[in-house]
Amino acid sequence: MKYFVDGQFTDQEGIKISIDDRGYYFGDGVYEVIKVYNGELYTAEEHFNRLVESAEKVKMVLPYSKDELIDVANELVKANTIETGHIYIQVTRGVSPRAHQFPEIPVTPVVTAYAIENPRPLKNIDEGVKVKIVEDVRWLRCDIKSLNLLGNVMAKQEAYESGCAEALFVRDGIVMEGSSSNVFGIKDGTVYTHPATNLILNGITRRVVIQLCEELKIPFVEKEFTPIEALGMDEFFLTSTTAEITPIISIEGHTIGTGKPGVLTKKLQEAFAHQIPVPVKAN
Structure with a gap:
């Protein structure tokens, strides 16, 4: 190597x-x-x-x-x-x-x-994952992709010990992002995510999703929402470079939507898969 x-x-x-x-x-x-x-x-x-x-x-x-x-x-x-x-x-x-x-x-x-x-995480993409809410105690410059990741590491471990794939950061009653991902909720056909401020990382895949929403004419809003509002979403998903677009089917043990990847999430996944230089195939 x-x-x-x-x-x-x-x-x-x-x-x-x-x-x-x-x-x-x-x-x-x-x-x-x-x-x-x-x-x-x-x-x-x-x-x-x-x-x-x-x-x-x-x-x-x-x-x-x-x-x-x-x-x-x-x-x-x-x-x-x-x-x-x-x-x-x-x-x-x-x-x-x-x-x-x-x-x-x-x-x-x-x-x-x-x-x-590092193969595509097709199982998670197809079936979805569970996440755990964790208090966001990180510093105030999360927009910088720095090596200071101890807060992220501790949150990810807490989620892992609870049988979850990701931690969902909440700061002052607002859903921010995941410990190593951005997060999105879908309600009544509109995609919501936290604005790209200093409190989250403006992920590259996050930007791709915004572009895909524009191309597919899916309403998209950068707006803060609470954990209670998150639990009431019809669909939920996370994004990152390695996770791509991964459905979230449960938050804190609360089933999101039907408990399966939703229609709009699948539509965005398909659009994403068709614009990357790789054939769509199973592992």
Whole structure:
């Protein structure tokens, strides 16, 4: 398996990460996950644009251009012969003795990346998943795709221990997003989701869903809603790079709709599947 580490393509034995890397000390960095279908990067421009935006928001200058990073991702796909999988890429502020403030002497950000096979989650897509409501105690800059994910990790574990696939974050009585996904409710034929503020991540698949709603002429509204309103939705689904469009059939043990993926959710899934570079087939 080939990796990209600090400017070089290498195997695992060649990877060397300093203990003084600020990503290790502080989670001082940003990252992206880019899906690969049929050996091709999916929505690469959007993902790497967001990586640049996240870096700018934490006052970090990337050591490579967007096009150079896309070239790195494509080379990893080729070197690892990835058919259906994803690229993980992260950038930390760099190596410097531990101190909370930024390094006084400029350091070069450290870029690492890898590519792995990861099949489409067709079982979840076809059957739907259960989610658990968890209080959102994260910081106020969830729009930055940073390495600071402990709050997300704790929420995901709480959901997992309850037999659920995802945690549904609620902050001040409002449904926000999942621990690693965006969430959508459908009521009377209209799709609802939380507005893209600093309190959620504006997911790339979230943006694709908005575009698909426009193309399919499905009413779409960015509007806050409460957990009670969520339980009353006719359909519910989550989205992410790796989860695609996954129906939610139960929230806190409360059945959503009929307890099966709904008509509009299936319509969006079909539209999504037809615009990715991969034939629709079972695992």
